[in-house]
Amino acid sequence: MNQKQITIPYHLxxxxxxxxxxxxxxxxxREAAEKxxxxxxxxHVGAAVLLSNGEIVSGSNQENAAYPSGICAERTTLFYANAxxxxxxxxxxxxxxxxxxxxxxSISPCGACRQVMVEVSYRYNKSYKVILxxxxxxxxxxxxxMLLPFTFSGDDxx
Ligand code: THU
Numbered sequence: 001m002n003q004k005q006i007t008i009p010y011h012l013x014x015x016x017x018x019x020x021x022x023x024x025x026x027x028x029x030r031e032a033a034e035k036x037x038x039x040x041x042x043x044h045v046g047a048a049v050l051l052s053n054g055e056i057v058s059g060s061n062q063e064n065a066a067y068p069s070g071i072c073a074e075r076t077t078l079f080y081a082n083a084x085x086x087x088x089x090x091x092x093x094x095x096x097x098x099x100x101x102x103x104x105x106s107i108s109p110c111g112a113c114r115q116v117m118v119e120v121s122y123r124y125n126k127s128y129k130v131i132l133x134x135x136x137x138x139x140x141x142x143x144x145x146m147l148l149p150f151t152f153s154g155d156d157x158x
Pocket of ligand 1: 044060061071073074108
């Protein structure tokens with residue numbers, strides 16, 4: 001037996017215990033969620049990133065009648081942030097979802113978004129904080145890479 005284990009460190013914090021910056025990011029993500037285009041799922045997701053240049057960029061999921069053509073809030077936001085500010089690294093990302101008028105208890109990003117989130121840390125050689133916000137409590141991971149163990153990255157292509 002040579003079983004190995006991976007543990008994922010995270011904090012579960014009351015929203016009022018988040019730092020001012022974290023609360024601002026969650027508020028921006030929530031505003032973005034309220035602008036989501038999600039007529040098919042009714043699942044409104046918002047994301048907000050803090051960049052190293054101090055800018056906060058937010059975005060939401062954008063659905064499509066041809067379902068796979070839609071895109072999640074995380075990728076909308078990260079792609080836009082990186083397109084707009086290619087020289088700025090990501091310092092923190094907050095995500096929140098609203099379903100049936102209620103904030104979902106801590107949204108978890110899909111696999112495709114986790115892969116894109118990892119690519120961003122690979123691109124800027126810097127991991128970043130992720131806040132999975134719920135109504136009262138949030139999951140806070142100090143290192144985005146923890147969300148995708150056994151990552152496929154640019155290193156695999158060398
Ligand atoms: N969605 C996101 O935007 N982010 C996630 O982390 C999970 C799912 C979107 C995709 C789709 O528009 C809707 O939520 C339902 O899956």
